[in-house]
Amino acid sequence: xxxxxxxxxxxxREAKLIIIISSLTSLPYSFxxxxxxxxxxxxxxxxxxxxxxYAAFGLVSSTFTFPFGMLSDRYGRRIxxxxxxxxxxxxxxxYIFTIDYSLLFISGMMGGAxxxxxxxxxxxxxxxxxxxxxxxxxxxxxxxxxxxxxxxGALLSGLPLYFRAWFNFPEVLSYRPMFALASFFLILSLxxxxxxxxGRIYRDKRRLLPRKSLKIIAKFSLTDxxxxxxxxxxxxxxxxxxxLNFGVDEVVLGPLYAVVNGIMALSYLAAPKLSDSxxxxxxIVLTVGLSTSLMFMMPFIDNYSIVAILFVFRTxxxxxxxxxxxxxxxxxxxxxxxxxxxxxxxxxxxxxxAITTMFGGYILQNIxxxxxxxxxxxxxxxxxxxxxxxxxxxxxxxxxxRE
Numbered sequence: 001x002x003x004x005x006x007x008x009x010x011x012x013r014e015a016k017l018i019i020i021i022s023s024l025t026s027l028p029y030s031f032x033x034x035x036x037x038x039x040x041x042x043x044x045x046x047x048x049x050x051x052x053x054y055a056a057f058g059l060v061s062s063t064f065t066f067p068f069g070m071l072s073d074r075y076g077r078r079i080x081x082x083x084x085x086x087x088x089x090x091x092x093x094x095y096i097f098t099i100d101y102s103l104l105f106i107s108g109m110m111g112g113a114x115x116x117x118x119x120x121x122x123x124x125x126x127x128x129x130x131x132x133x134x135x136x137x138x139x140x141x142x143x144x145x146x147x148x149x150x151x152x153g154a155l156l157s158g159l160p161l162y163f164r165a166w167f168n169f170p171e172v173l174s175y176r177p178m179f180a181l182a183s184f185f186l187i188l189s190l191x192x193x194x195x196x197x198x199g200r201i202y203r204d205k206r207r208l209l210p211r212k213s214l215k216i217i218a219k220f221s222l223t224d225x226x227x228x229x230x231x232x233x234x235x236x237x238x239x240x241x242x243x244l245n246f247g248v249d250e251v252v253l254g255p256l257y258a259v260v261n262g263i264m265a266l267s268y269l270a271a272p273k274l275s276d277s278x279x280x281x282x283x284i285v286l287t288v289g290l291s292t293s294l295m296f297m298m299p300f301i302d303n304y305s306i307v308a309i310l311f312v313f314r315t316x317x318x319x320x321x322x323x324x325x326x327x328x329x330x331x332x333x334x335x336x337x338x339x340x341x342x343x344x345x346x347x348x349x350x351x352x353x354a355i356t357t358m359f360g361g362y363i364l365q366n367i368x369x370x371x372x373x374x375x376x377x378x379x380x381x382x383x384x385x386x387x388x389x390x391x392x393x394x395x396x397x398x399x400x401x402r403e
Contacts, residue, residue: 011141015138018126018142019141021122021192021193022145023148025118025186026149027150028088028183029153030156030157030261031154032179032182033236033257034239035160037237038243040053044099045099047237047240048358050237050240051358051362052361053105054236054357055358058112058351060113061111061113061116061354062112062351062352062353063351064112065119066120066343066347068120069341070343073338077124078121078196080121081121081125084116084117084118085118085190086114086187087111088115088118089183092111092179093180094106095107095179096176096179116346119346124342125198127139128338135331136271136327138327139326140269140271143268143271143323144265144269147264150257150261151258151261151262152258153261154257154258155255158251159178213332213341216341217333217341217344219391220329220345220348221344221347222390223383224349224383225348225349225351226383227379227383228349228351230376230377230378230380232354232357232360233373235376237360237361238311239257245369246304246307256308260311260315267320268323271283271320271324274320274321275324280327280328281394283321284387287318287320287321288384289381289384292381292384295376295380298311298373328391330342332394
């Protein structure tokens, strides 16, 4: 244990500050992932329109993630991190005061713009601050800390029950303080951001698109797009699916999501050793393949306890390779194009994800509780096969170069 702690402590001070920022911004997403769709359904919004709200967020996020990533390469990543945090905080404030659908729709677009500013900049800035040869370790620690806070956030999703018991809140109103809490954590993340100094921006301002890494970025974008298409059909609607299929709400789902995130957080610590032992590409393909197998099984099991166990392992397997994948991409693109690379691949994932989320909500409400799983698994399988075909030779070449 002591060796593990020392292993992960050898990253820079500013990299640790970025990890703290990511953790504070992760908390709102963890408990809102559980309660937001349930809250909206209890407030009288049907699942199709809930899917449209998620789509509004995703479409704006995906549309602007590349231009904001490119601009962060040119003009600095700290300013886009700060603006992204502020926009997302404001988007949650809207939920505190109203359930008016048009305002929630605008709020979703505002949150999407904030997300588009934040994520390309944070990934590129963390890669910049990682020590030489420590990028996978740095990203693994970032995912571990963020997911640990997800665990705490998932437990917080049960607070509406206590608001009803302690303060006699009506059921729908008992959810609204959670959005105030979300805004608080986002504003809090601005303080460590003020302590970070940004290095020189090297990007040629005359170019709109990255040139040196364009081929690599295109391959990552295609495989990410396939994952995004499949994920949109069910991943953001999992809590709603549990509610519709088994009748369980946030009181039951909060602890379940806490267990998922707790196990997943620990798995990230093993990511560098997994990639060292079987290679980055093999690690990604193996974990996605196993996760997809569980995805195909879940909708055909009627027992909630068994499905919950499969859900834990599916989520663990699908996400354990995330720091490996991000490190792999950041290591392959040139440093001055990392913000753009993150933005383009984010666009490739988020845009189809946003569109298919609308269809996912409609399918759950009107067609089938099983079909979204089958569609998702099919696209995941195609992405894993394509990723292996694209990148196995790149990893072999990198290994030869190191030797």
